[in-house]
Amino acid sequence: MTSPDHILETRQLTKEFKGFVAVNKVDLRVRRGTIHALIGPNGAGKTTCFNLLTKFLTPTSGQILFDGTDITNEKPAPIARRGVVRSFQISAVFAHLSVLENVRVALQRQLGTSYHFWKPERSLRRLDARALELLEAVDLASYAAIPAVELSYGRKRALEIATTLAMDPKLMLLDEPTQGMGLEDVDRIRQLIKKVAADRTVLMVEHNMSVVSKIADTITVLQRGATLAEGPYAEVSRNPAVIEAYMGSAQTELVGAH
Incomplete structure (x- = not known):
């Protein structure tokens, strides 16, 4: 039974590619009306997880529930009609x-x-x-x-968010929304995500910790396809396992992104 507080839930979500486990028994719960960030080192399984949620990939095992309904076996188009709308890493206008x-x-x-x-x-x-x-x-x-x-690259991404909003999403999935941007564009998109999330739910994959630290209500950290930690930024950024996973310059970025 799903909680009515959660718009999206995965149970033991798993994806294997010829023996390689890209997503490993992930239990993800996204609360309504919040910004939830999915972070992790390169190869952690973040984009694969997004592809599973929108059915661009079929899970090997596990369940995906949206608004209390099991959508594990649905195709991408019906899932989009339910209100799960995704933008991609590459600007698509x-x-x-x-x-x-x-x-x-x-x-x-x-x-x-x-x-x-x-x-x-x-x-x-x-x-x-x-x-x-x-x-x-x-x-x-x-x-x-x-x-x-x-349009500049940052404004193209803003346009993509507008076209995503035109689909009237209940849940917006944003895949690396600030990738490849300069500081000014990053700040514009960060403010924009905060603004559009006022009356909907956002799940985002994001590498920029300064963005995540300022707007995410909850952060799930993936490592090697599995959940390493989850919670608010202040808690997650001080988790020794998370710091070790990021290492080096990324460690500094993770802790110093306030």
Whole structure:
């Protein structure tokens, strides 16, 4: 029986690849309305875990429950329709559509015309007001008319968050949202995640400890596919096993990221 406080739960979630255990009996519980970060050294199994949750990979064993329903055997599309929406490490926007049009494409799902490419453009204009609201939420309203290809990398990631929000997610999965960014963009995206998480749940894989330390309510640390530690940042960052797992410069980063 799942707790109503938890929107997502995994039980003994395991993934093996030809004898290599990438995710090893992970019990993950994500509370509603929180930001939950999944961290760990390279090769810890973080992205594999995300791929299992969104069914890009099939678990070898274990269970995945979302909103109290067992979704272990569901396909990616039904899981997305339930409200589990993921963004990827690599920015995925339509480069030559305008910023507004990118969000409008994501909103088309609500009209049931996602594949009706021959429909006149005016049939989509009713979505413009909502698209602008979403762009306002991610501080991109002033960029609405420009081609997405002209955005800086950080703003492309903000646009991707807007298109994710357009899918009306109950649970947003963000995979390395600040990867490859300079300090200014990192800070913008960190504030943006905090803002959009005000009325939804966020599960994020993130390598930047300064981001995790400032916005995550709960942190799960993976090592070699298994859960090493879990709790708030102040507790996890002082856990000797976690410090040992990160070692060297990463150890300094982990403890000094306040």
